Amino acid sequence: MSEPILVLENIHKSYSTSVETIHVLTGTNLEVLRGDRIIITGPSGSGKSTLLHIAGLLDLPEDGATFLRGQKIEKKSDAELSDLRAKHVGFVFQFHHLLPDFSIQDNVALPLIIRGEHPRKARMMALETLSRLGVEKLFYKRPSEISGGEQQRVAxxxxxxxxxxxxxxxxxxxxxxxxxxxxxxxxxxxLNIELGITVIMVSHNLNLIPYFEKHYTLFEGKLYPG
Ligand SMILES: Nc1ncnc2c1ncn2[C@@H]1O[C@H](COP(=O)(O)OP(=O)(O)OP(=O)(O)O)[C@@H](O)[C@H]1O
Ligand SMILES: [Mg+2]
Structure with a gap:
């Protein structure tokens, strides 16, 4: 039995504008086991990005608790959160957010260097990962010189x-x-099977469900299996 790597407990999150307050997450629960490959679907505006930002420690809930590797996130300082994020969480967005003035290799190596790896080792790790994803030949190019599919693989x-x-x-x-x-x-x-990386993807595209082992639907602020 795998251990829980991420637990979201009764998560509440709302946004207030000058006009109204919308309650996006209204008691969301999720237990993610190490090695899971999960897709979360839901219509536009249902709160998928909001939920993923909380899961990725990019945002904190108003109420509820987040546990990453058994550690309670809401008790951590900003510096501890950045450290946990850098070590344990990888994030990919709809837009690649690659740095335009850096090569593909350096785009991949930079977060490792910032995390404290020696630049030479970071560049080697970058090349290794690019090869695993079949885009190592692009290492010297800039993000604007590769296709959209390639940009996402580099991301x-x-x-x-x-x-x-x-x-x-x-x-x-x-x-x-x-x-x-x-x-x-x-x-x-x-990545999930060979490296054991736990994967959570959110999407409105129901056609992608068969590529995952577990599926949850986000509906009216709560998650439901299937
Ligand atoms: N910073 C914000 N301020 C105010 N409202 C926000 C903010 N961010 C998101 N919202 C609102 O919260 C709701 C959920 O947004 P969210 O981006 O999480 O949805 P989503 O499921 O990711 O949608 P999409 O599929 O379009 O990306 C939406 O109604 C959105 O308008
Ligand atoms: Mg979104």
Whole structure:
């Protein structure tokens, strides 16, 4: 039996504007076991990104508790949170957010260098990860010189080069065609099975459900299996 790597307990999150307060998450629960490959679906505006930001320690809930590797997140300082994020969580967004003035290799190596790796070792780790994802030949190019599918594979390489426990993806194939989408699905499966990285992806695309082992639906602020 795998241990829980991430637990969300009774998470509440709302946003207030000058006009109204909307309650996005209204008691969301989720237990993620090490090695899980999970897809969370839900319509636009249902709170998928909000939930993933909390799961990735990019945002804190108003109420409820988040446990990463058994440690309660809400008790941590900002510095401790950044440290936990850098060591244990990889994040991929719908847009790749690669740095335009750096090579592909340096885009992947930079977070490792910031985390304290020696630059030479970081660049080697970057190349290794790019090869695993089949895009090592692009190492010297800039992000604007590669295709959208390649950009997303590089963004995934950047997220996993430091061997995180948890890979979180927010609609990573939203801008990709069918073939590139399938390539990304294959990559997620490979990272999950070969490296044991726990994967959680959110998407409104129900066609992607078969590529995952567990499926949850986000509805009216709560998660439901299937
Ligand atoms: N910073 C914010 N301020 C105010 N409202 C927000 C903010 N961020 C999100 N919302 C609102 O919260 C709700 C949930 O947003 P969220 O981005 O989590 O949905 P989503 O499921 O990811 O949608 P999509 O599929 O379109 O990406 C939406 O109604 C959105 O308008
Ligand atoms: Mg979203």
């Amino acid at each position: 995934i390489a950047r997220a996993v080069a430091g061997a995180p426990d948890l890979l979180l993806l927010d609609e990573p194939t939203g801008n990709l065609d069918r073939e590139n989408t399938l390539q990304v699905m294959e990559i997620l499966k490979k």
